[in-house]
Amino acid sequence: MKRALPALPALATAFAASAVAWLGCGGSSSSPSDSKPKEYEWKLPQGFPVPKVPEDNPMSQDKVDLGRHLFYDTRLSGNGTYSCSSCHVQEKAFTDGRRRALGSTNETHPRGSMSLTNVAYATTLAWANDLLTSLEKQTMVPMFGETPVELGLAGQEAQMLERLRAEPYYPAAFARAFPGDPEPFTTQRVVQAISAFERTMISGQSPYDRFAFQGDKNAISESAKRGRDLFFSETLECFHCHGNFNFSDSISHSGSAFTETMFHNTGLYNIDGKGAFPPDNVGLMEISHKDSDMGRFKAPTLRNIAVTAPYMHDGSVSTLEEALDHYAAAGRTITTGPYAGNGSKSPLKSDLVVGFVITAEQKADVIHFLESLTDTEFLHDPRFSNPWTAGERP
Amino acid sequence: MGSEPFRCTQPYTQLGTAKVTADLLDFRFYVHDVRLVTRDGREAPVTLTQDKKWQYENVALLDFEDKTGTCANGTVDTNTRVVGTVPPGDYTGLRFRLGVPFALNHGNAATAPSPLNLSGLFWIWNAGYKFLRVDARVQQRALLADAGDAGGDAGAPPVFPVHIGSTGCQGDAQDGGVTDCSRRNVADIELASFDVTKNKVVVDYAALVAGTELTAGGGMGCMSSPEDATCKEIFAHLGLDLASGKPAAGQAFFRAE
Numbered sequence: 060m061k062r063a064l065p066a067l068p069a070l071a072t073a074f075a076a077s078a079v080a081w082l083g084c085g086g087s088s089s090s091p092s093d094s095k096p097k098e099y100e101w102k103l104p105q106g107f108p109v110p111k112v113p114e115d116n117p118m119s120q121d122k123v124d125l126g127r128h129l130f131y132d133t134r135l136s137g138n139g140t141y142s143c144s145s146c147h148v149q150e151k152a153f154t155d156g157r158r159r160a161l162g163s164t165n166e167t168h169p170r171g172s173m174s175l176t177n178v179a180y181a182t183t184l185a186w187a188n189d190l191l192t193s194l195e196k197q198t199m200v201p202m203f204g205e206t207p208v209e210l211g212l213a214g215q216e217a218q219m220l221e222r223l224r225a226e227p228y229y230p231a232a233f234a235r236a237f238p239g240d241p242e243p244f245t246t247q248r249v250v251q252a253i254s255a256f257e258r259t260m261i262s263g264q265s266p267y268d269r270f271a272f273q274g275d276k277n278a279i280s281e282s283a284k285r286g287r288d289l290f291f292s293e294t295l296e297c298f299h300c301h302g303n304f305n306f307s308d309s310i311s312h313s314g315s316a317f318t319e320t321m322f323h324n325t326g327l328y329n330i331d332g333k334g335a336f337p338p339d340n341v342g343l344m345e346i347s348h349k350d351s352d353m354g355r356f357k358a359p360t361l362r363n364i365a366v367t368a369p370y371m372h373d374g375s376v377s378t379l380e381e382a383l384d385h386y387a388a389a390g391r392t393i394t395t396g397p398y399a400g401n402g403s404k405s406p407l408k409s410d411l412v413v414g415f416v417i418t419a420e421q422k423a424d425v426i427h428f429l430e431s432l433t434d435t436e437f438l439h440d441p442r443f444s445n446p447w448t449a450g451e452r453p
Numbered sequence: 454m455g456s457e458p459f460r461c462t463q464p465y466t467q468l469g470t471a472k473v474t475a476d477l478l479d480f481r482f483y484v485h486d487v488r489l490v491t492r493d494g495r496e497a498p499v500t501l502t503q504d505k506k507w508q509y510e511n512v513a514l515l516d517f518e519d520k521t522g523t524c525a526n527g528t529v530d531t532n533t534r535v536v537g538t539v540p541p542g543d544y545t546g547l548r549f550r551l552g553v554p555f556a557l558n559h560g561n562a563a564t565a566p567s568p569l570n571l572s573g574l575f576w577i578w579n580a581g582y583k584f585l586r587v588d589a590r591v592q593q594r595a596l597l598a599d600a601g602d603a604g605g606d607a608g609a610p611p612v613f614p615v616h617i618g619s620t621g622c623q624g625d626a627q628d629g630g631v632t633d634c635s636r637r638n639v640a641d642i643e644l645a646s647f648d649v650t651k652n653k654v655v656v657d658y659a660a661l662v663a664g665t666e667l668t669a670g671g672g673m674g675c676m677s678s679p680e681d682a683t684c685k686e687i688f689a690h691l692g693l694d695l696a697s698g699k700p701a702a703g704q705a706f707f708r709a710e
Contacts, residue, residue, distance in 0.1 A: 190580040190622055192629030199563065203572040206614070206673065214526030214573035246572070247563040346579070348621040348635060348679050 326390025
């Protein structure tokens with residue numbers, strides 16, 4: 060924790076490490092050494108870069124397998140009722156269909172469960188927290204967070220590890236995942252294995268991918284093609300925040316020289332005419348306490364967006380049609396109730412949410428394009444499914 | 454708890470402005486930079502015994518809950534002492550800081566040494582620790598009596614957590630390490646008259662929440678947010694300025710007896 064490396068050697072170290080990761084993770088067997096552990100094979104979709112992997116948590120198939128078992132294990136909740144998968148359901152692109160998530164003790168979260176689609180590329184995790192810069196950090200929030208309680212493990216890490224130790228599958232699985240570690244039953248190892256599994260949740264086999272990256276010009280409809288052109292136009296401006304291969308502006312990968320982290324106020328609320336959001340969801344301001352960060356949230360990936368309704372951080376937008384209406388109006392107007400206000404007049408709103416006029420047919424085109432981002436294979440890929448067979452837990 | 458010793462197995466009365474009855478769910482905090490002060494005003498840092506449990510470097514965890522009664526998520530062991538050495542001297546005062554020092558507050562909590570690895574004190578979403586954690590649950594019975602409503606269902610008993618820690622932290626965009634926090638919320642405590650051979654430090658929850666409405670806060674109590682009016686009196690009693698997170702005069706949470 061206390062490091063005092065002089066600047067130059069530290070830079071040199073980081074450079075060397077990323078070079079190794081680049082070679083190693085590409086799957087090419089250029090390593091001259093036979094004694095190295097087996098490289099993890101990413102099997103990346105066409106056009107996808109190799110994800111960035113923390114130096115202290117290298118990928119391995121054994122670790123991914125362990126993480127998958129932990130992800131689906133209700134022993135990871137204080138009362139034995141919940142696992143990561145309780146809020147992150149594969150068929151819904153690892154969301155839960157709720158407006159706001161519900162924790163293991165029935166406490167409602169202020170925000171909705173986020174999709175884990177391509178989470179390996181996200182530069183920050185959660186809806187609006189620039190301190191959660193790795194899955195390893197973020198995983199501790201649902202495990203140990205208490206406001207609200209999610210998995211409900213605060214103060215119970217010893218009991219959790221004891222429960223895991225007692226499951227016949229785990230001792231050998233932890234040993235395989237963390238070879239050479241005499242005591243792998245630790246919170247750190249649990250977090251690392253789950254993070255490694257989550258990094259494999261890569262979705263890039265949608266009809267749009269076949270169209271855009273794999274040369275199948277008939278993979279999406281003519282309507283979806285028109286919708287694509289609108290999406291990437293300066294009229295709709297969608298692509299500024301939802302651009303690149305992952306349709307999210309805050310991404311990085313092993314080839315990134317910079318880490319881009321962005322948050323935007325899209326005019327979803329404007330309660331007081333000064334841009335206020337509801338007090339339980341003030342966005343990045345909750346972390347930074349800067350007034351200018353009011354209502355700033357990250358632009359999540361749009362991949363599999365058609366199966367992750369309802370939308371926005373608080374689930375307050377029910378459909379893709381409604382989401383488009385919000386952006387067309389340059390911000391949402393709420394006419395009654397405690398959160399009434401004209402979002403389009405918010406002084407804190409992003410400069411890119413300027414509104415647009417499109418016909419009903421064009422709107423349908425954009426939605427057909429968004430639907431073409433649904434990767435059915437990802438939603439049913441056995442690699443991401445519950446590994447516990449009937450009769451086992453959970 | 455005013456004049457009574459703290460236990461997890463009994464409710465306490467007359468708390469806050471509404472004089473409510475509450476059960477305590479947790480009572481732990483970190484201190485660091487413990488110093489004795491000589492008669493002529495010089496400081497002698499206390500070198501903490503590295504016990505691999507309660508004390509690490511210059512930080513110590515004080516822990517009054519014993520996992521009994523309403524303290525379900527705590528630890529069985531308690532710690533009411535800070536153990537260390539100072540050179541011989543004519544010491545008449547005590548100074549320490551409430552919290553975890555910046556250099557230790559933002560590492561990897563999953564691999565940190567004890568006592569910085571207790572998940573009940575993790576504050577991951579703020580990338581640090583809860584310096585002070587003292588949670589209360591106001592008794593429904595007392596509330597109903599106050600409201601003159603004997604039969605109504607007032608919902609779940611309101612919880613009033615006090616979680617003090619650094620906020621407004623900024624991460625380094627490249628490696629994610631915390632570079633600074635706009636509000637460190639580390640209180641400087643001074644007990645000007647303190648004889649280490651005779652006195653002890655009393656930590657008084659009743660004094661902490663004096664002037665605070667414990668049924669307010671919507672179950673969120675005081676989470677150190679500068680926007681949170683519920684924190685106003687609590688911060689004042691900790692000797693912290695809520696707006697800046699800097700130490701201020703007038704703490705009442707600690708006293709010498």
